Amino acid sequence: MASSVKQFCTICYDDGISNSAVTWCTECEIFFCEPCQKPHGKSRLSKNHKTMSVENYQKIPTFIQEISSQCKDHSKKFELYCSYHACPCCVQCTTDKHQKCHDMKPLSDILKQVKSSASVQLLKTDLKDVKENLDTAIKYLKTRISTINNQKKKAIEEIQKTRKSIADYLNKLEQTILDDLEFKHSKLKLRMTTLVGQMEQRASKMKQIRSEFTEMTKHATELQMYIGLREIEKTTSQTAKYIEDLESGDSFYENNLEVKISSALRSISQDAKSFGDIKINTTSSTLQIKTGRKDQAQHLVPKGPGIDLIKPSFSKKLIIPENMRFLDIYATIILPDSKFVILDYNKKQLLMFSNDGIFIRQIVTFTDDPFDACFVKNNTVAVALGEANQTVFVDVEKNTIIERIEFPHKCDGVASDG
Incomplete structure (x- = not known):
């Protein structure tokens, strides 16, 4: 949402004077009142700077207004673009954080004609x-x-x-x-x-x-x-x-x-233990929406590194208790709090480990064979129960199955987009 806060001249405000701003310099990233904008427009260093009216500046969404052309770490202007990390960099960033990044390009080349590009x-x-x-x-x-x-x-x-x-x-x-x-x-x-x-x-x-x-x-x-x-x-x-x-x-x-x-x-x-049963019969959706572009992955900036440039490294080892040596692990899930959930096919169970890899507890056991699991949201994990034609939702904090989804076919895999 665009900002509606009244803007004051940055130079005057620093001197303790609250003069209303009339323009915004996109390169200096400060506001000018009418008296202050004249010397700014005549100075050899800033006369070619692009400015916009405060009215137009306030039409810019707030999150865009917060984007700066200067590096927050080094207070220097962004001049380069790192394709590996997909981020702008200042000169000092290249020695501090991007020493091993070889695909550095001038930021001006990346931003050239960005507003008129086909991607826009x-x-x-x-x-x-x-x-x-x-x-x-x-x-x-x-x-x-x-x-x-x-x-x-x-x-x-x-x-x-x-x-x-x-x-x-x-x-x-x-x-x-x-x-x-x-x-x-x-x-x-x-x-x-x-x-x-x-x-x-x-x-x-x-x-x-x-x-x-x-x-x-x-x-x-x-x-x-x-x-x-x-x-x-x-x-x-x-x-x-x-x-x-x-x-x-x-x-x-x-x-x-x-x-x-x-x-x-x-x-x-x-x-007669019940009056009857209430079932939810699931059928295919009749909703018709417009199909998105197949080239959705197009970016305004060059692609990041290929898989050949990704360097995996060892991070964590889960410590399996002695009495659980014979696990048949079908899925491993990392929760938002960095805890781990293991799906063991052998004993049809979900197990939880701490973010240090230490076993915490058994979450739940199943009567049917579990084939796959994935994180959904909050404390919820989904588990596919194969020939039972079901996917169940498990609350890993309360250690209980909270919902079942019936299918007319086997369910050997499960994934979630949230």
């Missing part, structure tokens, strides 16, 4: 294409968000519909068994209530006979007593026979009501 136009086109691609991708993702929102809504409706269907069916089954219970209870109760009524009538009759028998023994004549005893004996015998018949039959059987819940119904609470 190509980059301008690239910026436009990238912006359009971002806009297209954002629109695409917003559409995808709307789509999955609708999918979530439909999934909720399906879950609730299924829940209601099950509830309605269970209500129907419940009402059926309650009706059956009511019918059988009523049948049993009616039978016993009827029998109780009959027996109560006989009991009342026997009570009356007992009372009459008592009075008869007190006041009846012998003849009346003789005939009365025979009648009472007959009634008593009939009642006794009635009770015996009831007892020998099934009238006194204990009919108990009992409910037996369907085993299929009970299994719902025992066997």
Whole structure:
């Protein structure tokens, strides 16, 4: 973003005066007020310097304003360009840091016609294409968000519909068994209530006979007593026979009501561990963006050194504990904090080592064969699980698998661009 800070004349400000600047010298890299710019423009040493108005200077992005033409280490003007390190250098830099760099060129040759070069136009086109691609991708993702929102809504409706269907069916089954219970209870109760009524009538009759028998023994004549005893004996015998018949039959059987819940119904609470599964099915993207140039690697400056000029050197050795000698290392990862993560295929595990090469701990073990691993971001490492058709994300600080990605094919390799 361009700067909007008010600029003061550098020369006047050094003298404690705050005069507003009107121009900026691109070579002196200082601001001038109107009185100070006149001698600067007339001096033999600076009259050919290029200047720009403060208004135009403030249109320059802040990070560009911070780029200086002078070496911060030696306070001397950049005059050379090191192709090996791809950086500008002052004369003293060549003896301090670039003694072994042979491909040094005049900086003026590198910067010649840089603004009118084809690369600038190509980059301008690239910026436009990238912006359009971002806009297209954002629109695409917003559409995808709307789509999955609708999918979530439909999934909720399906879950609730299924829940209601099950509830309605269970209500129907419940009402059926309650009706059956009511019918059988009523049948049993009616039978016993009827029998109780009959027996109560006989009991009342026997009570009356007992009372009459008592009075008869007190006041009846012998003849009346003789005939009365025979009648009472007959009634008593009939009642006794009635009770015996009831007892020998099934009238006194204990009919108990009992409910037996369907085993299929009970299994719902025992066997149904979830309402269902929510899966994320991954398919190829339908997003279409503009293809970038195949020559994106073109630079405004000459290429750096070839692989034949790169001189590798020994840096670090990892110390494997005695009980871990038989490691089958399929991948080694260097984390941002310089710790090391090793993927051991033999025991299907991730191991962490300190930046000094000392073993710290086992991060996690896998049930499937791990074939490759790479750093993703923060504390996250991705591991390819081959024939399990999965890539998993592992939090190497929390020692846990935090996400799984399913594939319709084997996953023997994994890489990340962030």
